[in-house]
Amino acid sequence: MIKNVFRRGAVTLGAVAVAVTSLAGVAHADRGVPYVKPGQHGDGVSCVQQGLRNAGYNIEVDGQYGNATYAALTDFQHNRGLSADGIVGPRTGDALYYGYLKPSGNVVQIEFCPTVIPTSY
Template identity: 45%
Template structure:
């Protein structure tokens, strides 16, 4: 098995996360496996098509110093290119962060995600990251149609009604919202890394969701690592958890 290894010192014990960016190419018709060992913690990813992937792996660091991380690939992969790695503590309180409250005048994260979700709910709004008059009107229309106070303010009740459960095989604007969240967390500076905002919930998006859930579960054991973006995972994404 070919691969590489890294050592990190002075990492405090407790819930931690490793963010790994890589590209991999399998032999035609074959499935390869990328293996990541973080101390005694092992994670494996199957690769059946050429990918550029960003993966967050959550684990509970026991305080060993130095902490050694090894990345290998098993037969089936013709090539593997390591791009970057970051390792650090997760900053979580043992609970999912609350839904954000956004309204007219808000911009930045998570406004694009909100706009993707509004589109998934049939509202004709541009995805521009600005909570302007058209987004406010779309929010009010959605709220009125779901028995909510039509005040244009997106708080916990509106978010909970707005999110759409998606998983591998899903397509559409709600999937674009999920992918938008992972591009928001893409620290490589290269938008071609990680899930692309194409509305197709394929293997790359599935791996990103599972990695995110695994990182959450290191501190919040009730989080299911199932690749399904339901209310809990949506709330963690939209509230900005694990965004460095």
């Protein structure tokens, strides 16, 4: 009987370990950098705006996600075959960061921007 209890306990412990490991992966993914969306303001918006400027869009880098940022971002997304929804998720973040922010050579853009805009790496 004691052996059966230990066996059941081992099976339960194993199941719990698998569940915790699975949840840890989900929790890690959920703790990623938030998407940048219309109406927001802050450093993430500034990095998006700077990436768009580096890509040739004539917009002000003011950290306010308004109409000009939306127009430039949706055009940028459309021209690169991305979903032109005006939201910066990992695919748009990758296009901005690896295509225009990182190659700029600007240390702030290289080191800081991937901490405030989502990328897949």
